[in-house]
Amino acid sequence: xxxxxxxxxxxxxxxxxxxxxxxxxxxxxxxxxxxxxxxxxxxxxxxxxxxxxxxxxxxxxxxxxxxxxxxxxxxxxxxxxxxxxxxxxxxxxxxxxxxxxxxxxxxxxxxxxxxxxxxxxxxxxxxxxxxxxxxxxxxxxxxxxxxxxxxxxxxxxxxxxxxxxxxxxxxxxxxxxxxxxxxxxxxxxxxxxxxxxxxxxxxxxxxxxxxxxxxxxxxxxxxxxxx
Numbered sequence: 001x002x003x004x005x006x007x008x009x010x011x012x013x014x015x016x017x018x019x020x021x022x023x024x025x026x027x028x029x030x031x032x033x034x035x036x037x038x039x040x041x042x043x044x045x046x047x048x049x050x051x052x053x054x055x056x057x058x059x060x061x062x063x064x065x066x067x068x069x070x071x072x073x074x075x076x077x078x079x080x081x082x083x084x085x086x087x088x089x090x091x092x093x094x095x096x097x098x099x100x101x102x103x104x105x106x107x108x109x110x111x112x113x114x115x116x117x118x119x120x121x122x123x124x125x126x127x128x129x130x131x132x133x134x135x136x137x138x139x140x141x142x143x144x145x146x147x148x149x150x151x152x153x154x155x156x157x158x159x160x161x162x163x164x165x166x167x168x169x170x171x172x173x174x175x176x177x178x179x180x181x182x183x184x185x186x187x188x189x190x191x192x193x194x195x196x197x198x199x200x201x202x203x204x205x206x207x208x209x210x211x212x213x214x215x216x217x218x219x220x221x222x223x224x225x226x227x
Contacts (some may be wrong), residue, residue, distance in 0.1 A: 003026045004196070009175070010184040017092070017160060019157070022107070025152075028100075033107075033109075037111075037155070038081045038115070059166045060169060064169055065194075091177075103156045108152075110152040118144045123141070126139070147219050160214070164183065185200045185201055
C-alpha cells in the first residue's frame, strides 16, 4: 500500500483537528471580529496586535509557552488536574487548544474585514425599521459577510492542517494520538521513505490549492454580484 495504516490514522487525526479547530474559531471569533469591526475603543489596536501575534511569532516559541502552560505544573494543566482530568500536554485536547491560538488571526482578520466592509448604512436602515441589534447582526451583517466567513473557514482549516512546530511542541509525535500529517511526512523523510512523503505532501498541496481556488472563485463571483 502507498499509505500505511499509520498514515491514514494521521490523516484522520489531522482532519478531525482542523475541523474542530475551525468550528471553535468561527464560534468564538465571530462575535470578537464583530466587536473589533464596530468598536471605537482607543486601545483596540493592542488586542488586534495580540491576535495577529502568531503571524510573526516563530511556531516553536508559541509551542514552548503552550507546553509550559498545558503541562502538569502550568496554569491550564493544573486547572485540568484540579477538575479531575490530567495534564493537557501531549494530548489531542492540547493540540486543539494550541491550534485555536495559532490559527486565530487566519479566522479573525477575514471576518473583521468582512464586517468592516459592510459599513453603517445597511445597519442604520435596519435600525429605522425597528430591528433589534441581534436581528440586525443575523439578518444584515452575517448574510453580507458570507465571503468573509468562507475565507475564514478555509484559511483556518488549511492553516491548521499545515501546522508543524506548534503541534510537535505540545503534542509530540505519538502515533494514533497526536501524530498529524505534517509530522508523518517529516518521519517519512527522516526514514528516507520519499515515496510515502511524496504522496502525503502532494495530497496536502492539492487540497490547499483547491481550497484557495474555492475562496477566490466565490469572492470573485460575490464581487461581480455586488457591482
